[in-house]
Amino acid sequence: MAGSSPGDIVGEVLRSALAEVLSTPWLAGLLAVITLGKLVQLGPAMVHGGHGRDPRRTFSRAEKAEFLERAGHRCEHHSWLLGRCRGTEALQADHVHPHSRGGATDVLNGQALCRRHNKQKSDRPPWRWELNRLARRRESYFPPGTPTAVLRYGPPVPDPVEV
Template sequence: MTNAPMLNGALHVLEAVLDVIAQHPWVLVPVAATLFVCVLLASPAGGACDARDPRRGFTVAERRAAFERAGLRCEHKSILWHRCTNTPTQGDHIYPWSRGGRTAMSNQQALCPFHNSRKSGSVPTRMYILRLQWRRRRYFPEDVSPRVQWRPGAATWSANDFS
C-alpha cells in the first residue's frame, strides 16, 4: 500500500500556501511578530526547569562570608582595574540564577546596591569573569579559591583558555 495520494494532497496544499505568500507577503508579518514575541519572552534557562538551582537566595551567613572574603568592599570594578570603594550590602549571583546559575559561594560576589542594580540579570562575559578571578587573587584569603563556578560540572575559565 502506498501513500502517494496523501503525499500529492500535501504537496498541493503546500503549493497553495506558498502561492498565497508569494502574492501577499504581508501575511507573514503576524507570524513573524508572534515568533519574535515568543523568542523574546522565553526564559534562557527554559522556564521552570530542572536546570535552575532550587534555592534562589543566599543565606545571611553566606552573604556575610562573601563580604568578609571581599575585604568589605564592592567587588565590581569602577575605573580601569580599580575596585569600587563602596561597602557591599548585597550578595549577587555572578552568573544569574534566572539563567541557570547556581546559588553557591563560588557563584557569589559582594556588590554595593548601585552595581548590583546596574548588573541586574545580565550574563557576564568570559572577560568579566577572568578579570574578577584575577582581582580576587589579590584580596581573597589564601585558603579560598577565586574561581567562579556557576553551575555544577561547568568548566571555569582561566587565562589558558585564551592562549
Template sequence: MDTDPAPPAVDWQSIVATTFDVVQPLLPVLGGVVLLALVLTCPVPGRGPARRQGRDPWRGFKYEPRRIVLTLADHRCEGSLLLGLGRCRRPATDVDHIYPWSKNGPTIVSNGAALCRDCNRTKSNKTPPWWLVLSLERRRRSYYPAGTSVRVSAAMTDSDRAARTNAAERRRTR
C-alpha cells in the same frame, strides 16, 4: 498644453553595482568588527550554568553563603571600575549572582559577588563576558586569603548539593 516630461528610468543594475563596489572593501572590516564583538561579549566557556541544569530553588544568598561571600570580599564591593581594571570603593550591601539566577546560575559561593547597591543595579541580570570574569578573579587574588579559590564558576559541586540536602533535612525535622 504643458506636460511634464516623464522621469528618467532608474538604472537599478548600475546602482547595485556601484553600491557593491563601495561596500565590498568594507566587508572584511565589518566581519572583523562583528567577530570582535562576539569574542568580547561571550562568557567563559565551561564556567556558566549547564544547559540541563534547572533553576536553583535557592533564590537569594542567605545565611552562611552570604556571610562567606561578604567575608571573603572584606565587606567591600567587588564591582569593577574602568573595564575591570579597578575595584569599587564602596562597602558591600548586597550579595548577587555573577552568572544570573534568572539564567540558571546557582546560589553558591563560587557564583557570588559582594556588591554595593549601585553596582548591583548596574549589573542587573547580565551574563558577564569572559574578560570581566577573569579580571574579577585577578582582583580577588589580592584580597582573598591565601589558599582560597578565586575561581568563578556556576557549576554546583558535591559539597554544594550536600548543603542543599542537609538544609532540606533540617527544615523537615523542625
C-alpha cells in the same frame, strides 16, 4: 488484513482527533498557542546549557557572611577608570552568573556588591573573560587559599523521583 494491533487503534484515534482539531480553526489556534508556550518554556533550558534554575534563589546568612568576609567587606565591582569600588555599606550578596540564567546559588557563584552596583548589574550571563578578570583581581584581596574562580552552575538538580 489480520486486524489492527492496540497500538494501531490508539494511533488511529489520535490521528482522527488531530484531524478534528485541525479542521476546527479555534482549536487549531489553541494548539498553536500551547505548542508555542512549550517552546518558550524550553527556551531558557537551552540557554542555560541544560542547567535549570537553581530552586534556591537567595543566599543564606552564612553564605553572605562568607562573601563579605573574603571580599574584605568591600564591593567587588571594578571600573576601568576608577578601579575597585570603595563601597563598604549595605553590601549585598549577588549571583555573578545571574540566577535567572541558571546561575547557582552557591558561594562559588557569589560576589559582594554595594546596592548601587547590584542595581546597575544587568541580567546578562558574564563572558568567560570577565570571570577570568574577576578571578585575577580577587587574588589581590581574597585571603590566601580562598578559591577565586567563579563556578557558574551547581551540580545538576537530581531528579526528584530518584531521591
